[in-house]
Amino acid sequence: MKTTKNLLALPNRGMQLSALSLAVVASLSLSANSHAQSSDDSDLEEVVVKAHPLHEQGLAQSLTVLSGDELSDSIESNLGDTLANKPGIRSASFGAAAGRPIIHGLGGPRVKTTEDTIDSLDVSVTSTDHAVTVEPFIAEQISVLKGASTLLYGSGAIGGVVDTETGRIPTELNEEVFTGRGEIRFTDNGDGTAGAIRLDGNLGSNFAWHVDAFSKEADDYEIPGFAESAGFRALEEEEEHGHDEDHDEDHDEHEDEHGHEEEEEAFGVLEGSRFDIQGYAGGLSWVDDENYFGISVSGIDGTYGLVGGHGHHEEDEHEEEHDEDHEEEHDHEEEGEEEPGRIDIEQTRFDLGGRLATSLSAIDAFSFRVGVNDYEHTEIEGNGEVGTLFDNDAWEARILAHLAEMDGFNGVIGLQASDREFSAIGEEAFVPPSESDSLGLFYVGEREFDDFSLELGARIDSMDTSSSGVSRSFTTLSASLGAIVPLGDSTSVTALFDYAERAPGIEELFSNGPHLATNTFEIGDTNLDEESSTNITFGFVYETDMVDAHFEFYRYNFNDFIFQSATGEEEDELPVLVYTQSDAVFTGMDMEVGFHLANVGSGDLDLSLSYDIIDAEFDDGRLGSLPRIPTDRWGATLKWTNDVWRAKLVYADVAEQNDNAIFELPTDGYYDVSAKIERKFTLGETQITAFVHGKNLTDEEQRSSVSFVKDVAPAPGRRVEAGIQFEF
Numbered sequence: 001m002k003t004t005k006n007l008l009a010l011p012n013r014g015m016q017l018s019a020l021s022l023a024v025v026a027s028l029s030l031s032a033n034s035h036a037q038s039s040d041d042s043d044l045e046e047v048v049v050k051a052h053p054l055h056e057q058g059l060a061q062s063l064t065v066l067s068g069d070e071l072s073d074s075i076e077s078n079l080g081d082t083l084a085n086k087p088g089i090r091s092a093s094f095g096a097a098a099g100r101p102i103i104h105g106l107g108g109p110r111v112k113t114t115e116d117t118i119d120s121l122d123v124s125v126t127s128t129d130h131a132v133t134v135e136p137f138i139a140e141q142i143s144v145l146k147g148a149s150t151l152l153y154g155s156g157a158i159g160g161v162v163d164t165e166t167g168r169i170p171t172e173l174n175e176e177v178f179t180g181r182g183e184i185r186f187t188d189n190g191d192g193t194a195g196a197i198r199l200d201g202n203l204g205s206n207f208a209w210h211v212d213a214f215s216k217e218a219d220d221y222e223i224p225g226f227a228e229s230a231g232f233r234a235l236e237e238e239e240e241h242g243h244d245e246d247h248d249e250d251h252d253e254h255e256d257e258h259g260h261e262e263e264e265e266a267f268g269v270l271e272g273s274r275f276d277i278q279g280y281a282g283g284l285s286w287v288d289d290e291n292y293f294g295i296s297v298s299g300i301d302g303t304y305g306l307v308g309g310h311g312h313h314e315e316d317e318h319e320e321e322h323d324e325d326h327e328e329e330h331d332h333e334e335e336g337e338e339e340p341g342r343i344d345i346e347q348t349r350f351d352l353g354g355r356l357a358t359s360l361s362a363i364d365a366f367s368f369r370v371g372v373n374d375y376e377h378t379e380i381e382g383n384g385e386v387g388t389l390f391d392n393d394a395w396e397a398r399i400l401a402h403l404a405e406m407d408g409f410n411g412v413i414g415l416q417a418s419d420r421e422f423s424a425i426g427e428e429a430f431v432p433p434s435e436s437d438s439l440g441l442f443y444v445g446e447r448e449f450d451d452f453s454l455e456l457g458a459r460i461d462s463m464d465t466s467s468s469g470v471s472r473s474f475t476t477l478s479a480s481l482g483a484i485v486p487l488g489d490s491t492s493v494t495a496l497f498d499y500a501e502r503a504p505g506i507e508e509l510f511s512n513g514p515h516l517a518t519n520t521f522e523i524g525d526t527n528l529d530e531e532s533s534t535n536i537t538f539g540f541v542y543e544t545d546m547v548d549a550h551f552e553f554y555r556y557n558f559n560d561f562i563f564q565s566a567t568g569e570e571e572d573e574l575p576v577l578v579y580t581q582s583d584a585v586f587t588g589m590d591m592e593v594g595f596h597l598a599n600v601g602s603g604d605l606d607l608s609l610s611y612d613i614i615d616a617e618f619d620d621g622r623l624g625s626l627p628r629i630p631t632d633r634w635g636a637t638l639k640w641t642n643d644v645w646r647a648k649l650v651y652a653d654v655a656e657q658n659d660n661a662i663f664e665l666p667t668d669g670y671y672d673v674s675a676k677i678e679r680k681f682t683l684g685e686t687q688i689t690a691f692v693h694g695k696n697l698t699d700e701e702q703r704s705s706v707s708f709v710k711d712v713a714p715a716p717g718r719r720v721e722a723g724i725q726f727e728f
Contacts, residue, residue: 050117051143051163052152053400053412054446060455060482060496062146062537062552062590064089066139069646072725073676073693075136077194077216077275079113079162082136085652087590087612088146088552090630090706094517095713096190096221097275097304098131100124102706103146104554105586105614105629106159109505112149114163118351121373121394123422126431126507128708129517130390133300133347133375134164135279137196137214141165146590147554148500148535150478151457154416154440158502158533169294169353170200170208170285177202181727189719190273192218203284210283210296217276220269220305224699224717227266231665232711270307270713272340277302283351290365293354299347306341306379306517308709341387345377361404368399379428388426395419403445411445411457422506430513430522434467434506442478455482455496463503467510470526476501494539504528508562508579514572518708521571522564523578531581533558548594556586561618563626566663575663582623588614603642610635627661628706631669647677657705667705673697686728693721 052059064086066074076082080091080099092107093099103111113120115134122133136142142164149157182197196214203209226233278301285294355367375392396418403411416439423433442459459478464471480498487493511524534557542549561584564577594608611634616626635652656669678691695718696702702715 049141049143050165051114051145051161053402054410054444054455060484060494060537060539061149062088062539062554064144064146065141066144067141071136071139071142072691073648077192077218079132079134079136079142079164083142083144083162084704085635086144087592087610087633088588089144090704092128092628093704093707093713093715094129094709095270095273095275095305095307096218096716097277098124098129100128100132101144101160101162102630103144103160103162104556104588105616105626105706107706109156109507110159110502112153112157112161114153114161115371116166116168116351116353116369117163117398118369118371119394119396119418121349121371121392121396122347122375123377123390123392125505126390126422126424127515127517129306129343130377131304131343131345133345133349134162135214135300136164137194137216138166138198138212138279138281139164140167146552147496147537147556148478148480148498148533150461150476150500150502151442151444151459151480151498152414154418154438154459155461155463155474155476155478155500155502155530156505158500158531166212166281167200168210168212168281168283168296168298169292169351170210170283170287171292171294171353171355173202173206173208173287174200179728181725183723183725185721185723187218187719187721189716190218190221192216192221206286206288208285208287208294211281213278213280215278218274220271220273221716221719222268223270223714224701225267225714227270227712227714229665229668229703229711229714233265235665270716272305272307272342273713273716275302275304277304277345285353290357291355293356294352296351296353298349298351301346303342303344306343308517308519308712339382339384341382342380343377344380347373347375349373362406363401364404365402366399367402368397370397371395379426381427386426388424388428391421391423393421408447408449409445410447411443414440414442414444416440416442428514428516430515431507431511431524432468434465434510436463436465436506438463438503451485453484455484456480461503465503465506465509467506470510472504472509472526474503474530476503476530490542490544492541494537494541496535496537496539498535500533500535502531504531504562504579511579514574519574520564521574521576523576525579528562528579528581529560531558531560531562546596548592550590550592552590554586554588558584558586565623566661568663583619584616584626585619586614586616588612600640601642603640603645606639606641608637608639610637624662625659625664627664628708629657629659631655631657631667631705644680645678646680648675650674654702654704665711667703667710668701670700670702671698672700672702686726689725691721691723691725695719695721 074082077096078099080101081093083089083101084091088104090102091099092102100107101111109125113132113134120132120134124130124132145161147160149161153161178201180199184195186193194216198212200210281298283294283296285292350372352370355365357365372395377390379387381387398416400412400414419437421435424431438461440459440461444457446453446455457480461476463474478500482496485493508528509524509526511522515522537554540551560581562581565580567576567578569576591611597605597607613632614630616629632655637648637650639648652672654669657667660666674695676693678689680689697718699718703710
């Protein structure tokens with residue numbers, strides 16, 4: 001796999017706009033040591049994927065990599081939405097700032113999000129409204145390991161891993177003493193701006209340094225219709241008919257008097273989709289030809305609005321107060337409607353990393369990575385009162401022994417450890433304070449034969465978790481066997497067989513309370529067993545100068561699959577969801593095919609097609625369908641490029657979802673049209689790329705079947721981004 005070296009990609013607002021402008025001007029003036037890139041084939045270089053130590057020899061596991069122009073084109077304001085248009089990947093979007101990736105229909109604790117191979121150490125697995133603190137805006141590259149990645153990352157990665165490579169700990173010396181790159185981007189929908197700058201350099205002969213900063217900001221974004229879906233509004237209307245008729249008339253008069261009716265039927269703008277987030281990082285490493293040792297510190301600070309579920313439960317309480325004191329209820333409503341709820345987030349993170357070459361006969365080198373995290377966020381209600389305070393002190397460490405070749409096998413032995421102290425205090429503390437720690441030992445290796453390559457590995461993990469006087473211990477096992485078989489110079493097939501186990505998370509074990517983000521009352525089960533899956537994946541690759549085709553077929557057979565089951569009961573006027581287990585099967589296909597059509601003018605005209613499909617069902621038909629499963633999707637991209645210009649037109653068609661879980665509403669299908677044009681030019685020795693990118697050009701209402709808030713929070717409507725990237 002190859003790609004062109006890229007400019008740093010970022011969107012929507014940050015670093016106060018004036019500060020960003022000054023940073024750009026200053027950076028452009030420091031470009032004496034710049035190295036402009038051209039877009040011809042001479043600048044192609046191998047992609048190095050740090051998420052997997054065997055990648056340079058090929059992988060039987062499915063892998064998606066975003067870098068260069070592809071990453072720049074995909075950038076959104078959260079990690080999930082950035083990846084959501086790649087085959088097999090969706091986003092559990094919760095407005096603009098929060099969105100975790102969904103891989104082959106699996107998400108939450110089954111997908112591990114990492115920064116430079118270490119966990120993001122946030123609380124995004126606890127709830128879909130909690131943002132992932134890994135920022136796509138500062139990414140050099142984003143790698144997605146699709147399917148069970150438990151061998152390298154532990155039992156939580158039974159669905160896959162999304163690793164964002166930042167380069168914040170330098171691993172080699174730059175050829176230049178000083179380099180930089182960055183971007184400023186503006187968006188009309190929501191009046192969004194974003195910017196970032198990245199600087200790298202050398203201090204003497206053996207020290208390398210790095211600094212970066214980003215900022216993004218936007219107001220509530222515009223939508224093409226009602227915030228609530230047609231199905232949800234119909235359901236609400238049906239429920240209203242069951243209320244006391246006189247009470248309804250009085251309530252309607254009260255709304256008419258104070259102009260609240262229109263706000264209940266939110267139209268044209270998604271309230272709570274605003275955000276204002278900044279981040280920074282700095283790193284320093286000692287480096288020589290084979291070794292390095294470095295440290296970095298990074299931080300995120302900001303706020304973002306809450307869409308959909310937050311506040312609904314509180315409004316129900318206000319309706320009860322209305323019967324007692326009409327005017328007091330009105331005052332409370334007015335206060336609550338001034339601003340939507342929001343989350344104030346703050347994280348400080350320290351990372352250590354290094355590599356030490358050895359003279360041992362069996363081990364070529366040791367490498368390690370450690371992440372230590374201090375994270376908290378505060379959920380603030382619309383009236384300004386603090387609702388819940390989340391705190392997560394955690395660390396994770398990994399050490400790898402890179403083995404010398406033995407009997408033709410290359411590989412690594414690794415040890416991974418982690419510790420987490422989690423607490424949530426306040427109204428939405430549906431998960432009690434808990435502690436968990438884990439320790440894992442693993443091996444992955446490969447051997448080249450005359451006609452094929454063999455990959456194999458195994459791992460054992462132990463995890464202890466406790467909360468409210470209840471303790472559980474788990475031991476999980478994972479193993480895999482894969483093969484890559486070349487069929488000539490242009491074709492290869494892959495096969496991967498693996499078995500993986502996952503220990504239940506703290507949410508699944510200990511939840512017991514109202515979860516206002518999803519308007520549910522969640523109840524965990526401290527008696528849950530380990531979840532296991534037996535998986536088979538087949539791949540086909542065909543690559544020539546004219547055609548580039550990738551197909552993947554997979555089947556995951558789960559035993560004791562953990563899921564939330566709707567009981568039909570209510571607690572605190574919220575529907576009750578209970579964590580339980582049953583066997584399930586996931587079957588699907590991902591496809592990408594690219595064609596070089598012709599040389600037109602002075603550039604290349606290419607067409608690419610994509611398609612993904614998934615079928616997920618319980619073995620026990622009485623349980624109905626699994627919740628929030630992706631629908632079929634296909635897309636087409638027409639692209640023209642030369643050394644100076646690049647233009648692309650993208651079409652995607654997402655099918656409707658009518659195979660729904662109990663109490664889950666159907667999701668309408670939609671199509672999406674986007675277009676981008678960019679031009680490269682130079683200013684002195686600095687390469688600059690100016691671009692305009694139109695998204696959802698037909699202003700289509702778009703709702704994702706995998707999102708908890710799909711029926712109250714659609715994706716943005718038509719929007720146009722314009723920006724400038726620079727590198728020197």
